[in-house]
Amino acid sequence: MASRVVAIIMGAAVLAAILLPLGAVWSASDGLVRPTADDWASIRFTVYQASLSAVISVGLAIPVARALFYRHFWGRDVVVMLMGAPFILPVIVAVLGLISVFGQNGLVNGVLGYFGVKTVSIYGLQGILLAHVFFNLPLATRMVLAAWGAIPTERLRLAQSLGLSGLALFRIIEAPMLLRVIPAAFAVIFVICLSSFAVALTLGGGPKATTLELAIYQAFRFDFDLGKAASLGMIQLGLAGSAAVALTLIGVRTDLGQGLDRPVLRIGDPVWRIILDVFHIMWAAAFLLVPLGMVMAYGLWGISSLGGDVWIAAGRSILMALASTVLCLGIALCLMHKWGEVIGSLGIAISPLVLGTGVFLMLRKIGNPFEYALVVTLCVNALMALPFVLRILRPAAEDTRAHYGRLAQSLGLSPWAWVRWVLVPRMARTLGFAAGLVAALAMGDLGVIALFGTAEHATLPLKLYQLMGAYRMSQAAAAAVLLVGISLGLFWLFERLGRRYA
């Protein structure tokens, strides 16, 4: 069958795109040598910060999720939606926002200074944790909230009619649910933070706060020691790869879940409980909104003063993001089978920097790798988004196949006619959502491009990073507003297109 041939070719291509660079990294590294003392420090720090990030995120998420589950209030849906937004928010923008709240001249230090307290630095472990919690608290909240929502309503009503409350309710219903979801949420966030690069790049550094990803970047950019970068790449691959495999084996799924509703009506809760819940929702919303609000407030006015190079970088980023989206969805449509999802999921186990290092080593043999910066970024972004996209698309595709497969078979629709007349129209909404995610992720990516990027190939996030490095903060804030606007705009546009054709 023609479609099967296409699927096999595409699967092989994706596999090659992942394995060939890994092979290049392997052969450039010194093989299985013992890590140096510095390497050990990076390994220890990587694991340490990832564990702490996960513990803090999940710990803080539980009361927030609980409050969101039990409280009915106007705007609750908006808050739940807000919890999904950091996924498509460019990391560099969030970092800029956190700096403007918690940085040297930020809001918090301003208040502390007023009372004569010594200022706290945002750079180092505490800054990395802050940023990781900013991104993963919402993810953890959504996972825990989903688990709360998955408790059958009848069971909660039964508990209410039996008069179970407080501790009894917790022991009988909530604790077992939490015991199941907490390890899952912890594991997902731990794996994400193991490969965190942009946060470590902007807020970490120095001997005490260098993650493996950052060490790869430094070996590459500062020392141009490709052998060392490759060796570190192997260590990173072993660490993040085995964690990701373990994650898959224990069957944890990162659910981007779209809506979780049906809040349960609670009558007769003590007042302190309600006040506590309101407090949790307020600080969580403030923690997410204030940093972004600060950037927006600073940056909005500066947009007109942005230099031409920033606008050109923005245009370059948009083209790259659109190409990534087309490539990623094209691959995904060919790989919507069980083993296709397995191949596609390899992207989770491999960090963009390791992949980028491998591609660089390969390209070096045929020319100047820096010339290919955008093409490489585009492809790596497509590969990195693939696991999420496949996870979103596959259920919809299987649904369509289950409903209309026989009819299509009896009509003898060609594979192309099936895609053209049935699959794409039926899945328009899901496709739009997935395309929006890829475009926003690619738009905000600061990963491989940092390895390869030169002034003439800079994307908007890289440009923003360079502005921050030069302490041109008002320009950086303006560029951040532009970046957020385009990222969210692309997401909105694709989502909208999908709805239109659904």
Add this chain to the structure above:
Amino acid sequence: MLELKKTVVTQGTFHIQLPDLAFDPGVTAIMGPSGAGKSTVLAAIGGFIALRQRSLFWEGVDISQYPPSKRPMAVLFQDNNLFPHLSLFRNVALAVSSKTRLPAPQAELVEQALSRVGLAGMGERRPSDVSGGQQSRAALARVLLQDKPIVLLDEPFSALGPAMKQDMLDLLADLTAERGATVIMVTHDPNDAKRIAHKISVVDRGTATPPMPTETALATGGPLAGYLSG
């Protein structure tokens, strides 16, 4: 003549032992208690469940290994007969072509099929914009246009009210009779069979009877007696 040779049809852990069955032109109903495997037998004939080699013959040719679209059959399923996102015209047109712009002669054929089932001028509507009966008519129009000598029906009108269902059965019987088509129809309603079937095959207890005249099957003491009274 469509001939099914003695064989076993398997779906998961469910087996049906079939004797030689022959279907001649006209409507043959497949009846039996629910869960007995009526739809399974139909799915095997339609090519949706694998059949052994040399177990299904059309005019003497072994078609048991043909994919569904290569079999001389059009199918009406219980539901999902129309793609909800496509217009009635496009749904019917898929029987002959999946081109975006249909050549004029083919477009003409589609319009004719729509008029034959009483849907003239309604081609641009979507399935959700018309009644259940009209949806069934559109599906029937497509079956007409597919122009296959065999038509398989899996309780296709069961969602319609009784009067509407009788209309559709009559329309189906008329349209297929004028082409001398062989119709095999799964139904649980003896009235359907009485109305348009000239033969009935009874599926029960893991096997099936060869088609017998409708009156015999439905007669008191016939093979369906227990089922009818129960």
